[in-house]
Amino acid sequence: MATTPNKPNAAGKPAAAKPSDQGFVYLPLIAGWLVPGAGHFLVRKPIRGALLAVSIIAMFAMGLAMQGQLHTSAQDILDLLGMVGDLGSGLLYFVSRMLGLGSQPVQTTVADYGSKFIVVAGLLNVIAAVDAHNLRTGRKS
Amino acid sequence: MHPSHLTAVLLFALFASTVFGITMRDTPKRMFRYGAYCFALFVGSVIVFSWVMFLIAR
Numbered sequence: 001m002a003t004t005p006n007k008p009n010a011a012g013k014p015a016a017a018k019p020s021d022q023g024f025v026y027l028p029l030i031a032g033w034l035v036p037g038a039g040h041f042l043v044r045k046p047i048r049g050a051l052l053a054v055s056i057i058a059m060f061a062m063g064l065a066m067q068g069q070l071h072t073s074a075q076d077i078l079d080l081l082g083m084v085g086d087l088g089s090g091l092l093y094f095v096s097r098m099l100g101l102g103s104q105p106v107q108t109t110v111a112d113y114g115s116k117f118i119v120v121a122g123l124l125n126v127i128a129a130v131d132a133h134n135l136r137t138g139r140k141s
Numbered sequence: 142m143h144p145s146h147l148t149a150v151l152l153f154a155l156f157a158s159t160v161f162g163i164t165m166r167d168t169p170k171r172m173f174r175y176g177a178y179c180f181a182l183f184v185g186s187v188i189v190f191s192w193v194m195f196l197i198a199r
Contacts, residue, residue, distance in 0.1 A: 055155075059153075059157075066143070110142075124157060127160060128160055130164075
């Protein structure tokens, strides 16, 4: 790998939680899931939050612009997995469904790419929300 | 919006690499390096596999 991953401390354990970790530690996780980047804003990492928000929202929006489809049912396992990925986008998914976006069937290759963009945007948002939670608990600096 | 396949790949790689860089490393310099590394891997692997598929299809 080009760079080394986040290292634990000398004792081989993750860094201890800071005193400021008191309170509802899952708030950045939930906020980050609902609104991309919001978790990082809550833990006072606005630049990271802004970059994550731009990346995830742009990816989701481009997926819709490519006429990608939002998964709305769980008829089989692939649909179920697609819906789980889509749900990772939080409010973006629910608002898009309310507006009727992404409801047309996929008919072109680019539209299929769009569906994948939407799913991956959701999965990346989950990673970002978990990262915000790790920042909140002190597991990551 | 109808991007070419390569444009779609580049956009996908850019966004995914940004998120990977920020979430997988803990200092800005290492974030940037890891993001660039992921981007190069995304794009490089796509080009390699595209040529492989082209040669298989001949």
